[in-house]
Amino acid sequence: MIAKLGRKGIAVVTELGEVTLFGLSSAGSLFSQRHLPEKLIRSIYEIGVRCVPITLIVGLFTGLVLGLQLYYVLTKFSSESLLGQAVALSIIMEIGPVFTAIMIVGQAGSALSAEIGIQRNAEQIDALKTMGINAKGFLVSPRLYAAIICFPILTAFFDIVGIFGGHLTGVELLGVDGGAYWNRIYESVSLTNVRDGFIKAFVFGILTTIICSFQGYFTHTKASVPGARGVSQTTTRAVVLSSIVILASDYLITSFLLEK
Amino acid sequence: MSVETLIIRGLSKRFGPQVILDAIDMDIPLKSHTTVIGRSGIGKSVLLKCISGLLKPDAGTISLSDESRDVPPCSYMFQQNALFDSMTVFENVALPLREIGNHGKKEILDTVTDILSKLDLENHVQKYPAEISGGMQKRVALARALITGPEIILFDEPTTGLDPERKYSVFDMIRRYRERFGFTVLMVSHDVPEVFEISDQVAWLDSGKIRYWGSPDDLMSSPPEELETFLHPTLETTQTSS
Numbered sequence: 001m002i003a004k005l006g007r008k009g010i011a012v013v014t015e016l017g018e019v020t021l022f023g024l025s026s027a028g029s030l031f032s033q034r035h036l037p038e039k040l041i042r043s044i045y046e047i048g049v050r051c052v053p054i055t056l057i058v059g060l061f062t063g064l065v066l067g068l069q070l071y072y073v074l075t076k077f078s079s080e081s082l083l084g085q086a087v088a089l090s091i092i093m094e095i096g097p098v099f100t101a102i103m104i105v106g107q108a109g110s111a112l113s114a115e116i117g118i119q120r121n122a123e124q125i126d127a128l129k130t131m132g133i134n135a136k137g138f139l140v141s142p143r144l145y146a147a148i149i150c151f152p153i154l155t156a157f158f159d160i161v162g163i164f165g166g167h168l169t170g171v172e173l174l175g176v177d178g179g180a181y182w183n184r185i186y187e188s189v190s191l192t193n194v195r196d197g198f199i200k201a202f203v204f205g206i207l208t209t210i211i212c213s214f215q216g217y218f219t220h221t222k223a224s225v226p227g228a229r230g231v232s233q234t235t236t237r238a239v240v241l242s243s244i245v246i247l248a249s250d251y252l253i254t255s256f257l258l259e260k
Numbered sequence: 261m262s263v264e265t266l267i268i269r270g271l272s273k274r275f276g277p278q279v280i281l282d283a284i285d286m287d288i289p290l291k292s293h294t295t296v297i298g299r300s301g302i303g304k305s306v307l308l309k310c311i312s313g314l315l316k317p318d319a320g321t322i323s324l325s326d327e328s329r330d331v332p333p334c335s336y337m338f339q340q341n342a343l344f345d346s347m348t349v350f351e352n353v354a355l356p357l358r359e360i361g362n363h364g365k366k367e368i369l370d371t372v373t374d375i376l377s378k379l380d381l382e383n384h385v386q387k388y389p390a391e392i393s394g395g396m397q398k399r400v401a402l403a404r405a406l407i408t409g410p411e412i413i414l415f416d417e418p419t420t421g422l423d424p425e426r427k428y429s430v431f432d433m434i435r436r437y438r439e440r441f442g443f444t445v446l447m448v449s450h451d452v453p454e455v456f457e458i459s460d461q462v463a464w465l466d467s468g469k470i471r472y473w474g475s476p477d478d479l480m481s482s483p484p485e486e487l488e489t490f491l492h493p494t495l496e497t498t499q500t501s502s
Contacts, residue, residue, distance in 0.1 A: 034359050119344075126314050127342035131356040131408075132333060138359065 022136070022217070023210035026144055029137030036142070043146030047108045047209075051154055054103050059158035062095055063087065063165020070166075071174050080170075084181035085188040087166030088159075092189060092197045096159040098250050101151060101204035105242040109212040112143060113238035116216030117231035125217070140213040144206065151205030152198045159197065196257045203249055208242040215241070263289045264326050266412065266444070271320030273303070273310055280306045282468030284320070288461070290411065293438060293445040295455050295476075298465035299490065304448040305339075307465065308414045311446065312336050334412040335405035339420050341397045343389040343404070349376070350385045353403045360408075375403045379437075395426050399433065406441060415447040427451060431458050452491060453480060464490070 033039060070086045116139055119125055128135040163185065170176040215222060215238035222237070223230030271284040280303035288294050296304050309315040311322060312334045322331050343352050354372045357363045363371075376382050379399045384392050389400065398418060405413050415434065419427040431451075435458040438445055449455040456462065456476030464472035464487055472479065472487055483491050 122345075123338045123340060123342040124344055126309075127336070127338060129314055130312050130334070130336035131360070131404075133356070133359045 018218075019210060019214050022140075022214050023144075023206070026136045026140040026210065026213065029134045030141035030145055032134060033137050033141065039142035040146055043142040044150060046111070047104065047143065047146045048150035048154060051104050051107050051150070052157065054107055055100055055154045055158050056161050058099055058103050059096075059161035060165045062099060062158075063091065063162035063167075064169050065165075066090060066095070066162070067166035067169030068174075071170050071176065080174075080176050081180040082184060083166065083170045083176050084163075084184035087170070088163050088185040088189050089193060091162040091166075092159050092193050094250070094254070096162060097151075097155050097197050097200035097204060098246060100155045100158045100201065101208060101246045102243055104147075104151065104154065104205075105208050105212065105239055105246070109208050109242055110235050110239050112209070113212040113216040113235045114231055116140075116213055117219035117234050120217060120219050121227060121231065136217070140209075140217070143213065144209045147205035147209040148202060151201040155197060155201040196253075199257070200250060200253050203253060204246050207245050207249060211242045211245060212238040214238075262325070263291075264324060265289050266331065267321075267323050267325055268311070269321050269323075271307070271310055271322070272318045273306055273315065274318055279468050281310065281317070281320075284465075284468075284470055286463065286470060286473070287325075288444065288446060290324075290444045291442055292460040293435075293447065293458055294461045294463060295447045295449055295459040296463045296465055297449065297452055297455075297490075300450070302465055303468065304465055305416050308336070308416055308446065308448055312414055332411040333408075334414050335408065335410040337398075337401050337405050337413060337415045337418055339417045341389070341401040343397060343400055345389050348386050348388055349381060349392070349400050352389070352400055353407055356404065356408050371407065372403075375407055378440075379403050379433075394422060395429060398422075398430055402433065402437065406437070406443070409441075410443060412444040412446065415445060415449075417448055417450065419449065419451055427454065431455065434458060456480065 030036070066087050067083065070090075071080060071083055074080050074082055074086065116125075119139070125135045125139070128138055167178070167181055171178045171181050215234040216231075219230050219234040220226065223233045225233065266286075266288040268284060268286040268288070271281055271286075272279075273281040284307065286294075296307060298304050306315060310317040310320075314336070324331055344355070347355070350372055353376060354368050357368045357371060373382070373385075376385060379402065381396065381399055381403065384396060384400075389397055392400070418434065419430050422430060431454065434445060434447075437443075447455070447459075453476070456479070459476050462472070462474065462476050462479050463470050466486075472484055479487070479491075
């Protein structure tokens with residue numbers, strides 16, 4: 001039993017080390033890449049542009065629900081006027097970065113992991129190596145830097161639409177004063193809050209892209225079965241691990257930022 | 261003047277307790293065609309991957325007889341071609357030039373157009389691999405392997421899944437382009453004895469060792485006893501060995 005736990009522990013630590021080295025070597029090989037702007041633009045399209053609709057839809061509905069829930073809670077304390085502040089701070093500091101990251105992982109992260117996994121199975125990664133091309137630099141690093149750019153921008157979109165969603169429910173449907181809603185936001189949301197949300201988005205972007213790429217890149221060693229089922233296994237694992245890491249790192253970052 | 265050779269000494273590779281390559285020695289004359297034969301799963305592809313650098317051997321050295329030169333980079337043609345399915349034929353072939361070295365757009369266009377026309381692919385430049393036949397895909401993979409002007413090309417079962425006619429056309433293609441471009445071929449193949457027609461040397465890999473090394477003519481005229489079953493299997497011998 002203890003030996004089994006020990007083996008599991010060693011495996012987890014080993015994998016953490018492998019992921020870290022993979023991330024560092026991917027990040028480091030960006031500037032040796034040829035045609036960097038072209039690759040970066042393509043990756044920004046894949047990770048950023050294609051995720052805009054889902055981010056806006058989820059952002060809107062999150063704002064709508066948040067406006068509804070918080071209105072009934074605040075009504076109990078006759079504090080409906082605080083709705084704008086409550087919605088905005090919840091979205092900007094917590095829900096925006098976390099939900100956006102989870103949505104991007106669901107759409108772009110899973111696609112990234114599956115694509116790299118299929119490339120591994122089709123020997124395309126080996127082909128890159130025999131051509132003398134840095135496979136991690138070619139496949140991963142443009143996506144990593146695209147994620148660093150896209151995650152905060154999409155989070156900003158989510159925040160704006162979410163706050164409007166809250167306005168729709170609170171002001172338009174439930175009759176909270178519109179002036180009070182916006183004024184509370186203006187008074188309570190500081191640049192520090194916005195910055196903290198962006199720090200989270202930035203960190204989530206790095207972590208999830210590395211996890212998804214790593215799972216795909218090593219699908220031949222990480223999956224218990226080869227072929228299509230192996231890719232499906234590592235893609236699922238990429239999404240699950242990324243989601244857990246988003247929530248765990250959110251807790252850590254929040255405690256660190258609140259401590260300050 | 262002696263023929264320059266690729267010298268492989270003591271090449272060993274194991275996966276866990278299983279020894280795949282056991283101190284392999286080979287002297288491969290450059291600009292020749294060497295075919296490695298052997299049973300499935302015996303380690304032929306592992307041998308190619310160790311030579312190409314895709315796998316790190318546990319022990320052994322690879323060098324040239326001309327000690328003043330380093331071993332030139334090898335191109336590799338994969339069993340399933342390993343073409344990028346989201347890139348066109350042109351983009352696939354141009355990839356090594358675009359990513360390595362300082363080649364201008366015009367130079368890449370000229371070089372790729374030239375090699376594609378030499379391989380009769382000039383009418384399929386903008387097609388995706390899925391839109392062309394298996395034989396054409398082989399030629400695209402060969403074009404990509406040739407584009408950097410390699411001295412050595414490693415072929416990993418290039419005729420897998422092809423019918424006898426296409427198989428011969430792939431062999432013919434390799435023979436013609438080797439004569440034309442003068443590269444060294446090291447090929448893994450199961451197509452015995454057809455592949456002997458284009459081979460200068462044959463190596464038989466068995467139990468991690470090269471058990472036979474010689475010309476295909478010698479092999480066919482007086483095969484060693486232990487190779488007889490492999491070269492001329494019958495239902496009876498197959499049942500006995502399995």
